[in-house]
Structures are given as C-alpha cells and as structure tokens.
Amino acid sequence: MKNILLLGAGKIGETIAALLGATGDYQVTVADNRDKNLKKVKVSGNVETLRLDFSNCDALVGAMKGKFAVISAAPFFMNADIARAAAQAKVHFLDLTEDVGSTQVVKQLARKADTAFIPQCGLAPGFISIVAYHLASNFDTLQNVHLRVGALPQFPSNALKYNLTWSTDGLINEYLKPCEAIVRGELREVLALEELEHFSLDGIEYEAFNTSGGLGTLAETLKGKVQNLNYRSIRYPGHRDIIKMLVQDLRLGERPEILKEIFEHALPKTHQDVVLIYVTVTGYKDGEYLQETYTQKVYARKIDGEIRSGIQITTASAVCAVLDLLVEGKIPGKGFIRQEEIKFKDFIENRFGKNFAANQGNGNGLG
Numbered sequence: 001m002k003n004i005l006l007l008g009a010g011k012i013g014e015t016i017a018a019l020l021g022a023t024g025d026y027q028v029t030v031a032d033n034r035d036k037n038l039k040k041v042k043v044s045g046n047v048e049t050l051r052l053d054f055s056n057c058d059a060l061v062g063a064m065k066g067k068f069a070v071i072s073a074a075p076f077f078m079n080a081d082i083a084r085a086a087a088q089a090k091v092h093f094l095d096l097t098e099d100v101g102s103t104q105v106v107k108q109l110a111r112k113a114d115t116a117f118i119p120q121c122g123l124a125p126g127f128i129s130i131v132a133y134h135l136a137s138n139f140d141t142l143q144n145v146h147l148r149v150g151a152l153p154q155f156p157s158n159a160l161k162y163n164l165t166w167s168t169d170g171l172i173n174e175y176l177k178p179c180e181a182i183v184r185g186e187l188r189e190v191l192a193l194e195e196l197e198h199f200s201l202d203g204i205e206y207e208a209f210n211t212s213g214g215l216g217t218l219a220e221t222l223k224g225k226v227q228n229l230n231y232r233s234i235r236y237p238g239h240r241d242i243i244k245m246l247v248q249d250l251r252l253g254e255r256p257e258i259l260k261e262i263f264e265h266a267l268p269k270t271h272q273d274v275v276l277i278y279v280t281v282t283g284y285k286d287g288e289y290l291q292e293t294y295t296q297k298v299y300a301r302k303i304d305g306e307i308r309s310g311i312q313i314t315t316a317s318a319v320c321a322v323l324d325l326l327v328e329g330k331i332p333g334k335g336f337i338r339q340e341e342i343k344f345k346d347f348i349e350n351r352f353g354k355n356f357a358a359n360q361g362n363g364n365g366l367g
Contacts, residue, residue, distance in 0.1 A: 001046075002327060003027045005064055005091075007054060007082060008073030009037035011166060012096065012122075015308055015316035016073060019352060020323070021047035022304050031063060042306075054078050057085055064089035069326070071121075071319060072096065075169045079119075080105040087113055092326060092333070094319055096122040098170055098213030100177070110336035116326060118337040121319040123275065123311070124149040124231070125216030126339055127347070127356060132218060132279050134344035135292050139283035142226040147215065148208050148278040150234025151311040153270050154299070160243070161236035163270040165311040168260050174233065175243055176253050177212035180219040182229035187219055193244050195230070198237065201278065201295065208232035209240045217338045226283075234276050271300050275310035277356075298356060313355050321352040 002025065006017055009032035020026040021044055030041050031052035038049045052063055054074055064070050064085060069092035072082045076099040083102075086093035087109045093116070097103060103119045110117035120126055128147050136142055153163040164171075178189040196209045214231035222229055247253035252262075277296040282289070300309045308316075322342065325331045330346050347353040 001025060001027050002068040003066065004029070004323070005067045005070045006030045006073060007052070007070060007078075008032060008075075009034075009041050009049070010073065011309070011312055012315050013037075013073035014041050015312040016071060016320060017041055017047050018304060018306065019316055019320045023351075025327075026323075029063070029067075054082065057081065057088075060085035061089045064091050067091050069094060069323060071323065073319075075167060076102055076173055077169070083109050083117065083119075086115075086117075090115055092116045092118070094118045094121045094322060094326075096120070096126070096315060096319060098122075098125055098174060100180070100213055103217070107336050114334055116331065116333050116335065116337055118322060118326070118331070118339075120216040120339055121322045122315040123151075123277075123318055124214040125218075126318045126322075127314065128214065128231075128277065128279065129216045129218045129339040130342050130344050130347055131277070131294050132281065133221070133340035135279060135281040135294060136222065136226070136283075138292060139281065139285050139290070142222070142281065142283040143228070143289075144280070144282045145218075145222065145226050145229045146280045147218075147231040148234050148276075149214065149231075150206070150208070150276045151309075152234065152236060152274055152276060154272045154274050155270075156236055158267070160239055160267065162239055162267060163273065164263065164267050165270060165273050165309050166315065168263050171263070172256050172259055174211040174213060175247060176256065179210045179212045179231065180215050181210075181231075182219055182223060182226055185224075185227050187223050190230075193240060193247065195232070196240055197232070201276070202297075205237055206234050206276070207237045207240055208234045216340075218340055221338060221340050234278065271307050271309040271312075273310045274299050275314045296356060317352040317355040321347055321350040324350050324352060 017030045028047045031050040070086050072095040076097045079097045079102040083106045106119045181190045211233040252259040275298040279294045282291045298310045
C-alpha cells in the first residue's frame, strides 16, 4: 500500500481521495487549512484528514516525510511552494495546475530531483495533451493541432450560461493570463479571450476562445514539428463577450479578487455538467493530407454511491491514473515528466483512465 499526501480538500480533492481510497491500494492523508473542507471528506480505513497550513514550509515537509507521493489539488498559486517542499522531502510530486509560471518552477526543481515531478495531471492541461500527442504521432508531417475543452452546465440558466464546477481562482487565471500557441511554425504568446470561433457538435452550438495554460508543455514539445497549435476553452455562445466586458471594459481583470467574489456570489455550483473534449489534428501521412479527430463527452454520474460532476470525474481520474502508472513503472520515476510522454493506451486502459472511455458519453473514442 502506497502512502499519499493529498493537499486540498475542495471539489476535486475530495473526489481524488474517494477514488484512491476505494481501491485499497493507497493510504490517503487529505490535508487542508479549512475545517469546512475537511468535513466534506469521507473518512475511512484508507482515508484520513489533517489540518495543515500550506504556507508553513516546515509543516509541509514534515507531512510529506515517509510518503510515496504528494498530490497538489491546492490553488494554483500555492503549487510552487508545495513543489519546493516535495523536493526537500524527496517524494514524488503531482499537481493539477494550469499556471505556466508554477510549471516552470517545477521543471527547475526536477532537474536535481531523485523523484518524479509530474505537473498538469488534470484534464486540460493533462489528458488533452495525451490525446493530442497520440493523434499527432500518426502523421509524417503535422499542419494543425487544435485542442478544445469545456466543462459546461447541462442546463444553463443565466446570461453567462455557466456554473461553477471547479476552482474559481483557476478559472479567472485562465481568462487573464497570456496563452501559448504555435502560429505558422513560431512559438508565440496570444491574448486570452481572443480568436473567438463557433462550431456545432451533436446539434448543439458552441463557441471557443483562447484561455491560458491548457496546452501544458505540448507547445514546447511540438515546436518545430507543427505549423499551428492552439488551445481554446469551449463555452455556450455569448459567454466570451460578457467575460470580456467584465475583465476589460469594467477592468475587473485588474481586481481578480472582486471578480472571484462576484462569481462565487452570483454563479451557483452544479453537479449536472458535461465535459466536452474535442481534438483535431491535420497533416500528411504517406503523401495524403488527412485529418483525425477525437471527441468525447463525460457526464456527471454516480461513483461509489456519490454524484460526481463531469469535471470532478475527469480531473480526479486523470491524476489518479497518472499516479497508478507511476507506481506500475509505466512512467519514469525520476525527473520532469511531461503529460505527452504518457502513452494513450496505458492511460485509457487504466482503471481510472476508463472513466474517459466512449461509453461515458456520445463521442468517439480511440482504440
């Protein structure tokens, strides 16, 4: 049995704890500095809770000692310090961050580490990069790699057509920070909320636009190998324009704490969501110009008697699958590990990775 320290008992953290604890293969200590979050965690023989101040380095290192790995489901701005503590404690490190700056810190720490540092183990970045790289590897020459992901309410009822299903801090960070892309063969920064596009899938209309962090390390990996690479978040039509008004016209992008307060006051949470995954790759294979597409929808459903939202299922399942693969030796146990280094077949056949399988939605999977 592997001992795991899980930092963060929010929506995603409590789901990770439930998934790992149910296997009987992991002893999970769920740590948080808020009692109200810890009370939501279902304690069992394999899951216990710990009140812990993440800003206290000595306390963090002490809690990590003797553990196989630490998983950070904490807010993105805490990940750099947590990674530093993991390096000091000499434990494996996994996180869910979409923040580019935090990942750069993790990358530096991994250079001298004797353990694995695996950031961005969620949905996007995370699983989306595994899918995209898997598709891209089927081509001799790449032209376009387009990644689109959205966690959407099944029953939108407000002007934003959106509900809170994951970290509000992470959501705002995606809307504010610059985005990486490859444009005509050159690695560039592009602005968040720009390059709006519309498309339909299964008869439903969607929009997509630039958001930060979704590519993870894929831009660096595919630099020099693809003409155009980009990531955009999927929303229902009209969402982007309202966000742009709030962030730019009302200048709330300069006051993210106020924007967070507004969102958490006005936007209800929901478990009735759907995660939409849409990856398209075009290029040349055996002299032919071809396109391959992966689409998937993952809906909220019951897992072990508890209703879990689509974003909880996908994000938690992704990091749990990566942890399993690390334990099984299918991922290197030392250094900086990119998501796209993980084989799609290993991931999707994993007991947690199967939560992304085609029978969870109406899309097509990959064999």
